[in-house]
Amino acid sequence: MTRLILTSIFILTLSTLTAQTEDKTMFIGNIISDTTTFKSNNYRTALTSILKSNYKIEIRFITSPSFNYTNYTVLTYDNKWSAKYYYYTPDTNALLSKDIKSKKTIDTIFSRLVLNNIFALPDQGSLKTRKYEYNPETDELIGSGMSVCDGTCYFIEFKVGKYFRRYSYCNPVSYADFYPQVYELRNFVNIVEIFTEWMKE
Numbered sequence: 001m002t003r004l005i006l007t008s009i010f011i012l013t014l015s016t017l018t019a020q021t022e023d024k025t026m027f028i029g030n031i032i033s034d035t036t037t038f039k040s041n042n043y044r045t046a047l048t049s050i051l052k053s054n055y056k057i058e059i060r061f062i063t064s065p066s067f068n069y070t071n072y073t074v075l076t077y078d079n080k081w082s083a084k085y086y087y088y089t090p091d092t093n094a095l096l097s098k099d100i101k102s103k104k105t106i107d108t109i110f111s112r113l114v115l116n117n118i119f120a121l122p123d124q125g126s127l128k129t130r131k132y133e134y135n136p137e138t139d140e141l142i143g144s145g146m147s148v149c150d151g152t153c154y155f156i157e158f159k160v161g162k163y164f165r166r167y168s169y170c171n172p173v174s175y176a177d178f179y180p181q182v183y184e185l186r187n188f189v190n191i192v193e194i195f196t197e198w199m200k201e
Contacts, residue, residue, distance in 0.1 A: 026057075026110075030120035033163035037123070046095045047072060047086065050157045051164060054078075059110075059118065061195045062155040073100070073195055081106035085199065102198055112194050116187040119158060123167040124188075129179050154192060 038051060050058055057077035064070045069088035076082050083100035102109075151171040158165055169175075169188045176185035 027114060028119055028160060029114045029117060031160060031163055032120050032122070033160075033165055035164050037166040038157075038164070046070070047074070050159050050166075053159050055159065056161065058157075058159040059113070060155075060157040061191075062157070063152060064155065065152045073199065075106060075110065077110075081110070083109075100198070104198065109194060109198055113191060116190045116194070117184075118156060118191055119160060119165075121156075121167060121184050121187055124169040124172070124175075124185075127182055127184055129175065129182055129185075154188070156191070 035051065038049070047060070050060060053076075055076040055078050057075075059075040061073040061075075062070060063072075071088070072086040074084050074086065076084075083102075083106055084097050085100050086095055086097045088095055151174070153168055153170040154172065155166065155168045169185075172185055172188045172192060176182070176189045179185055
């Protein structure tokens with residue numbers, strides 16, 4: 001198993017600059033790299049594997065609702081940023097794409113994603129999501145949990161230089177509301193909101 005966790009600040013050196021600093025680097029925060037995460041595939045894949053990507057940075061935000069077709073928002077960086085949206089036409093298997101035009105620059109979107117730890121969030125299944133309440137009168141510790149059987153799952157796939165990873169969250173808003181102490185859930189809800197707001201522009 002190939003697993004790499006970089007706990008210090010990771011800076012990707014780039015040959016040209018359209019982004020955040022003047023010394024031709026981009027701040028990407030912490031990064032967890034693990035290519036074994038690509039062995040499972042819980043959604044209908046339509047794009048070429050990101051492991052074959054030639055871009056310096058690629059981020060795929062994949063939305064997989066229970067009863068609808070999967071769609072993909074893909075950010076790529078080589079010498080400049082670009083973004084595409086891939087979607088299925090209703091009642092067909094035809095995958096269409098369009099360039100994303102936005103009032104916000106992709107630099108701004110990327111910075112907000114980095115601030116929400118897009119490259120370092122653990123998979124939802126590994127989170128400690130039980131919460132406890134204590135009754136001092138009875139000296140009881142009461143644990144509670146929740147589960148959601150239906151809804152929307154989201155997948156993040158990324159490539160940063162030679163580092164890759166894939167992880168997922170299902171119904172993150174419901175879980176983040178129930179487990180306010182789990183900051184990773186709130187980070188992922190913010191990531192979903194960033195992409196959702198961006199696509200509405």
